Amino acid sequence: MLKKFFSYYKPHKRLFIIDFSSAIAVALLELAFPMAVQWFIDQLLPSGDWGRIVTVSILLFTVYLLSTFLQYVVSYLGHKLGINIETDMRQQLFNHVHRQSFRFFDNTKTGHVMSRITNDLFDIGELAHHGPEDAFIAVMTIVGAFLLMFSINPELAIIAILMIPFLILLVTFCNVKMNAAWQNMYGKIADVNARVEDSVSGARVVKSFTNENFEMARFETDNGNFRKAKLVAYNVMAWTHSSMYMMTRLVTLVVLVVGAWFTIKEKLSIGEMVSFILFVNILIKPVDKISALLELYPKGMAGFRRFRDLIEQEPEIQDRPGAIAVSHLKGDILFDDVHFRYDDNKDVLNGINLSIKAGETIAFVGPSGAGKTTISSLIPRFYDVNEGAISIDGIDIRNMTQQSLRSQIGIVQQDVFLFTGTVKENIAYGKLDATDEEVFEAAQKAHLEDFIASLPDGYETQIGERGLKLSGGQKQRLAIARMFLKNPPILILDEATSALDTETERIIQQSLNELAENRTTLVIAHRLATIRDADRVIVVTEEGIAEDGKYEELVNKGGIFSRLHSIQFQEV
Ligand code: ADP
Ligand code: MG
Numbered sequence: 001m002l003k004k005f006f007s008y009y010k011p012h013k014r015l016f017i018i019d020f021s022s023a024i025a026v027a028l029l030e031l032a033f034p035m036a037v038q039w040f041i042d043q044l045l046p047s048g049d050w051g052r053i054v055t056v057s058i059l060l061f062t063v064y065l066l067s068t069f070l071q072y073v074v075s076y077l078g079h080k081l082g083i084n085i086e087t088d089m090r091q092q093l094f095n096h097v098h099r100q101s102f103r104f105f106d107n108t109k110t111g112h113v114m115s116r117i118t119n120d121l122f123d124i125g126e127l128a129h130h131g132p133e134d135a136f137i138a139v140m141t142i143v144g145a146f147l148l149m150f151s152i153n154p155e156l157a158i159i160a161i162l163m164i165p166f167l168i169l170l171v172t173f174c175n176v177k178m179n180a181a182w183q184n185m186y187g188k189i190a191d192v193n194a195r196v197e198d199s200v201s202g203a204r205v206v207k208s209f210t211n212e213n214f215e216m217a218r219f220e221t222d223n224g225n226f227r228k229a230k231l232v233a234y235n236v237m238a239w240t241h242s243s244m245y246m247m248t249r250l251v252t253l254v255v256l257v258v259g260a261w262f263t264i265k266e267k268l269s270i271g272e273m274v275s276f277i278l279f280v281n282i283l284i285k286p287v288d289k290i291s292a293l294l295e296l297y298p299k300g301m302a303g304f305r306r307f308r309d310l311i312e313q314e315p316e317i318q319d320r321p322g323a324i325a326v327s328h329l330k331g332d333i334l335f336d337d338v339h340f341r342y343d344d345n346k347d348v349l350n351g352i353n354l355s356i357k358a359g360e361t362i363a364f365v366g367p368s369g370a371g372k373t374t375i376s377s378l379i380p381r382f383y384d385v386n387e388g389a390i391s392i393d394g395i396d397i398r399n400m401t402q403q404s405l406r407s408q409i410g411i412v413q414q415d416v417f418l419f420t421g422t423v424k425e426n427i428a429y430g431k432l433d434a435t436d437e438e439v440f441e442a443a444q445k446a447h448l449e450d451f452i453a454s455l456p457d458g459y460e461t462q463i464g465e466r467g468l469k470l471s472g473g474q475k476q477r478l479a480i481a482r483m484f485l486k487n488p489p490i491l492i493l494d495e496a497t498s499a500l501d502t503e504t505e506r507i508i509q510q511s512l513n514e515l516a517e518n519r520t521t522l523v524i525a526h527r528l529a530t531i532r533d534a535d536r537v538i539v540v541t542e543e544g545i546a547e548d549g550k551y552e553e554l555v556n557k558g559g560i561f562s563r564l565h566s567i568q569f570q571e572v
Contacts, residue, residue, distance in 0.1 A: 005304055008085045008128065015084065019077040020133060022070045027137050029067045031144045034278035036060065038152075042271030074133075082129025086121050089307060093117055101316040102382040106342070116310060120303035127300025134293055138286035145279045152272050159258055160280055163251050164287060170247055171291035174240035179295065181233040188226040195222050248284055255280050317384055317402065324395070325404040331358040331489040331520030332393050333379065339387035340378060348374050350544055351388070358393075358489075361521040363531035363551075365564065366540035372524045375540070376492045379522075380409045392490070410488040412496040412512075416475040420464035423452060423478070430482030438485060446481035446511055448474075473504040480511050491521045498526040505530065528568050537561065 009016050044053060097104075097113060142164065149157035199206060199215045206215050255276050262268035268276075335354035341347045348371050356362055364372045377383060378390055381397050390397050397405055410430075418426050427442060428434045434442075439459070443449055451474060455461040461468050470478065476496060483491065493512060497505040509530055516523075525531045537554055539547040539561050547559050554561035 001301070001305065001308070004308060005128075005301075008088060009081075011088065012081055012084050015077055015081050019074060019081055020136070022073045022077070023133050023137050024140065026067060026070045026074055027141050027144070029063060029070075030282055031141065031148060032063075034275040034282065035148060037278060038269075038271040038275035040271070041274055042269050078129050078133060082125045085128040086125030089124060090117055090121050093121070093307065093310065096311055096313075099315045100313070102377070103316050103342075104313070113310075116307060120306055123296075123300045123303040124307065127296055127304070130289075130293065130296060131300065134289045138289045138293075141286045142283060145283055149276060149279050152275065153262065153268055156255065156258060156262060156268070156276060160251070160255055160276065160283075163254070164283065167247060167251070167284075167287045168291055171244065171287060172294055174236075174243065175291055175295050177236050178233070178240055181229075181236045185226070185229040185233045188222070188229040192219075192222050192226050195219055248281075251280050252277055317381060319401050320398060323399055323401045326392075326395065326400045326408065327404060329393050329408045329489050331408075332356065333490070333520060334391045334394075335375075335378075335388070336391070337388035338378065338385045338390060340374060340383065340385050342374075342383075349378075349385075352544060354538070354545065356520060356522070358520050359518065360535045361516055361523060361533070363534035363537045364522065364524045364540055365526075365528065365531070365537060365561065366546070367542075370540045370542050372540050373494055376411070376494055376522055376524060379490070379492065380406050380411070407486075408488050409490045409492065410483045410486050411492045411494065412476070412479045412483060414495045414499050416479040418463050418470070418475065418478065420462075422457075422460050422462055423455065423468075424459040426463055426478060427481045427485065430485035431487075434485050439481075442481040442484040445484045445514065446477045448477045448481055451477070471504075472500050473508055476500065476508050477511065480508075480515055483515055489519055491516060491519045492524075493521065494524045495526055497530060502527075528565055539564075 040056065044056060093116060142161075146157060146161050149160060195218065199219070206212055256273075259268055259273040259276055263270065263273055333354075333356040335352045338349055338352040339347060340349040352375065354375075364375065366372060374383075378385060379392075379397070381402060384398065392400075392405075392408075419429065424436075424439055427439050427448075430442070431438065440449075443452060443459075452458055452461075455468065463470065479496070493516075496512065497508050500508060505527070513533070523531055523534060531537060532551060534551060536548065537551050538545055539554070539559075541560065547554055547557070547561050549557070555565050556562065
């Protein structure tokens with residue numbers, strides 16, 4: 001897993017090397033500082049040479065400047081590295097999700113994908129930036145400081161270094177406590193938010209039961225729990241800060257006292273003692289970093305593992321090697337003994353045989369749940385059949401590339417999905433490289449022109465969250481315009497007008513009929529009035545295809561269709 005993790009550094013090798021070597025340089029300069037101070041006090045000061053002191057000070061200043069610049073480089077390029085890796089992963093994840101087949105989206109909650117894309121990747125990015133660099137620099141600083149201290153005075157060095165594990169323990173203990181406290185607090189604020197959302201969106205129900213006081217009391221409890229949790233978190237934080245402060249002072253004090261004793265015994269010079277105190281202070285930072293890593297590492301790696309789990313999930317439906325790119329299909333569709341199930345629980349289609357001639361309009365009717373939508377989803381190969389085969393113009397659809405197959409099929413459903421963007425962009429979704437003229441023509445064919453002309457910004461009017469809200473009929477017209485642009489030989493209308501009122505449906509039907517001209521069209525319909533003109537009607541039940549014939553034939557046959565027919569036309 002670690003090897004996989006590091007493979008993401010590859011495209012950013014140069015950045016990594018510059019960042020890493022700058023970080024090493026900063027650490028080395030940091031280590032050199034106490035040594036310089038020691039030399040300054042013990043050698044330079046007694047000489048009393050003011051001119052040299054000034055020269056050395058200017059030199060020190062230059063080194064500081066260099067160190068400052070390098071620290072900027074480390075901070076900026078290090079974060080750049082992290083962000084680059086995070087961006088690569090995010091793009092990879094997004095691309096991967098879009099390569100997936102329908103079943104993936106049936107089984108995946110949008111929220112989970114979202115949290116992978118936002119939270120997990122943020123943690124991973126942090127780890128990618130801080131992980132290797134901080135671990136290396138921290139260890140290098142601790143070892144380097146220890147060696148230098150050891151060269152000055154071994155006994156004092158060992159005393160100082162023995163305190164490091166205790167420091168790391170203390171800092172880690174504080175971090176763990178703090179994390180738990182914050183986590184608990186996040187849970188409580190989530191409760192508060194959920195309560196607000198619930199009771200405000202249910203405000204009408206609250207009012208009709210006059211349960212306002214009950215809601216207020218419930219909220220008071222949640223609000224109070226959040227207050228308590230937040231107080232605990234701040235208390236832990238205050239404790240952490242003060243105990244860290246005390247620990248660092250304590251270590252300094254120990255070195256001061258023991259150092260003083262050594263100095264009195266003339267085993268240590270003043271400069272060496274000052275140098276020791278500076279070294280001890282230098283050690284605080286790597287200790288802090290190691291402890292932060294102890295926490296960041298499992299979090300980032302857990303996120304990375306979840307990320308890889310998703311990335312390694314191969315798309316269910318893939319192009320066969322040697323699959324052909326079809327174009328200009330005529331639209332003869334053949335179902336040959338098709339069996340299909342979504343999962344092992346139950347067969348949805350059990351041996352469907354069906355032949356549709358190019359240019360025909362076929363209506364599918366039947367009870368909901370019978371499998372009409374399923375039949376239509378198999379044609380663009382959204383799912384693969386379990387047994388049997390579907391072919392178009394005599395070619396098994398599994399021998400076509402998905403891209404070319406789907407480019408030959410247009411689907412209009414009950415819910416039209418509009419993307420955030422302009423009216424024009426939404427129509428052009430049917431053909432991304434469409435010219436303005438083509439878009440206008442499609443809109444005209446879908447009888448959308450007058451409506452668009454009435455909009456404040458015409459074709460440039462924004463649709464979606466903060467823009468225009470379209471009525472069901474207008475949305476369907478937009479979907480129809482998309483289809484005119486796409487211009488596929490095969491058209492599937494899956495209850496396209498079922499959500500509309502009868503009047504709107506009648507008007508939209510006109511556009512749909514125009515769209516269906518010269519195409520093989522499968523119409524799944526609820527209201528029988530809309531399928532009068534179909535060449536054939538197919539009645540689908542859970543048992544399979546029950547009836548197949550012309551509208552009038554089936555009405556007179558006295559079977560399921562004629563029963564459906566009499567029920568619907570009595571009601572109206
Ligand atoms: P219709 O369009 O005729 O109303 P469907 O084709 O949508 O029927 O559904 C046929 C059967 O398949 C139903 O029992 C339904 O519950 C099931 N089904 C539909 N879609 C899925 C899916 N994505 N996953 C699992 N089962 C499904
Ligand atoms: Mg359906």
